[in-house]
Amino acid sequence: MTTIPATEAKNKFGELLEKIHQEPVEIAKKGRPVAVVLSILDYQNMLKKIISIENGTSFTWLEEIRSKATDTSPATNKTLTKADYYTRLDEKYGS
Numbered sequence: 467m468t469t470i471p472a473t474e475a476k477n478k479f480g481e482l483l484e485k486i487h488q489e490p491v492e493i494a495k496k497g498r499p500v501a502v503v504l505s506i507l508d509y510q511n512m513l514k515k516i517i518s519i520e521n522g523t524s525f526t527w528l529e530e531i532r533s534k535a536t537d538t539s540p541a542t543n544k545t546l547t548k549a550d551y552y553t554r555l556d557e558k559y560g561s
Contacts, residue, residue, distance in 0.1 A: 471495070490505075
């Protein structure tokens with residue numbers, strides 16, 4: 467994780483918004499960490515993990531299947547959109 471001073475985060479906010487799509491960025495004030503800025507996708511994934519832990523349920527296995535599986539449908543041999551693929555997985559395995 468990259469750490470940048472708060473002044474730099476303020477002065478280069480646009481660059482900061484680009485950087486967070488690569489990795490979270492820690493913001494420091496007077497050398498001490500005060501905040502972390504992360505992409506909405508990272509934030510949503512973090513919330514899913516927290517909710518899964520709180521509910522005693524983990525869907526890590528489903529995410530692993532999603533990330534490793536191919537995007538083709540054997541029945542039609544046509545490429546599926548990512549959204550259609552996730553819908554099919556959710557219908558079959560639930561999430």
